[in-house]
Amino acid sequence: MKILITGAAGLIGSHLARRMAREHEVLALTHGDLDITDGAAVRHCVADAKPALIVNCAVLQVDESEQEPGKAQAVNVDGPRFLAEAVRDIGAEIVHFSTQYAFGGEPVARPPYTIHDEPRPLNNYGRTKVAGEAAVRAACARSFIVRTSWVYGSGKNSFLCTVAKDLKAGKTVRAIDDIWSSTTYVADLIERVMAIRGTGRYGTYHVVNDGVCTYYEFALVAGRLLGLTRDRIDSLIEITHERDMKRVAVRPRYTPLRCVLSEQLGLPPMRDWRAALAEYVGYG
Numbered sequence: 001m002k003i004l005i006t007g008a009a010g011l012i013g014s015h016l017a018r019r020m021a022r023e024h025e026v027l028a029l030t031h032g033d034l035d036i037t038d039g040a041a042v043r044h045c046v047a048d049a050k051p052a053l054i055v056n057c058a059v060l061q062v063d064e065s066e067q068e069p070g071k072a073q074a075v076n077v078d079g080p081r082f083l084a085e086a087v088r089d090i091g092a093e094i095v096h097f098s099t100q101y102a103f104g105g106e107p108v109a110r111p112p113y114t115i116h117d118e119p120r121p122l123n124n125y126g127r128t129k130v131a132g133e134a135a136v137r138a139a140c141a142r143s144f145i146v147r148t149s150w151v152y153g154s155g156k157n158s159f160l161c162t163v164a165k166d167l168k169a170g171k172t173v174r175a176i177d178d179i180w181s182s183t184t185y186v187a188d189l190i191e192r193v194m195a196i197r198g199t200g201r202y203g204t205y206h207v208v209n210d211g212v213c214t215y216y217e218f219a220l221v222a223g224r225l226l227g228l229t230r231d232r233i234d235s236l237i238e239i240t241h242e243r244d245m246k247r248v249a250v251r252p253r254y255t256p257l258r259c260v261l262s263e264q265l266g267l268p269p270m271r272d273w274r275a276a277l278a279e280y281v282g283y284g
């Protein structure tokens with residue numbers, strides 16, 4: 001199968017490109033190769049390449065989306081629509097990623113969000129991502145919308161991606177203990193996305209590892225998996241609070257996800273987040 005990936009230099013895009021290249025013909029396009037906000041460029045590129053599947057991994061991130069609403073609309077809504085329209089025109093399929101920030105995150109300890117919960121985004125990133133989902137669905141019936149949450153893997157400089165490496169190196173880390181979500185190991189995300197695509201059942205999916213945690217709990221488990229003593233872990237992790245962070249964009253507090261469509265389709269449950277983290281830190 002020929003797969004075209006947009007935003008291919010990002011966390012998910014880069015892992016996806018490497019993984020898919022083992023079995024498929026992959027056209028991995030970075031932002032420099034294709035700007036998805038350029039409708040004419042998208043049309044020409046897709047019509048020329050004629051992929052069977054496009055996976056859109058391009059995004060404008062959370063704080064940037066708050067600071068630059070016009071750019072957020074272009075990257076998170078208009079670009080996905082251009083891609084979905086181009087996909088429809090060649091009779092292909094599209095996977096488009098979205099986020100737990102579709103939801104409001106209240107109250108804490110509520111049941112995990114499913115596709116039956118009404119989106120209620122708190123920030124412009126969430127609002128444009130929800131609008132982007134709708135744009136893709138409206139433009140292309142052969143679409144898979146995949147909401148995921150707190151994704152980690154090698155190659156990105158984010159808390160979840162680097163905390164294990166930092167603790168191993170004896171570096172102090174600051175970990176937030178008052179927001180919760182599902183975490184997602186990028187390798188598990190990719191395998192599940194391809195399994196979903198294989199079912200041929202278009203729709204909206206939630207793809208995350210099982211369970212819920214804070215950044216602090218994630219760091220704690222990473223420390224344990226590395227074999228550090230509790231005293232050592234406590235000396236390296238400085239607890240901090242979301243409510244004290246001076247964020248550009250507000251974050252929802254409690255956004256674990258659950259995938260009812262995967263359950264209906266009989267796909268096995270995603271493994272627990274601790275098992276996925278164990279593999280990531282090398283003790284799986």
Ligand SMILES: NC(=O)c1ccc[n+]([C@@H]2O[C@H](COP(=O)([O-])OP(=O)(O)OC[C@H]3O[C@@H](n4cnc5c(N)ncnc54)[C@H](OP(=O)(O)O)[C@@H]3O)[C@@H](O)[C@H]2O)c1
Pocket residue numbers: 006007008009010011012013030031032034035036037056057058059060061075079096097098099100129147148149150151152156
């Ligand atoms: N990572 C997570 O924790 C997480 C959680 C929930 C949902 N998601 C979703 O997963 C998807 C991928 O996220 P990610 O974490 O892999 O993002 P990422 O690491 O920030 O990568 C996004 C990529 O998109 C590129 N990009 C930005 N504007 C573009 C444009 N106009 N045209 C083409 N490419 C453009 C960026 O390139 P430049 O940097 O060069 O601009 C970057 O390489 C997104 O839909 C996101 O909403 C991610």
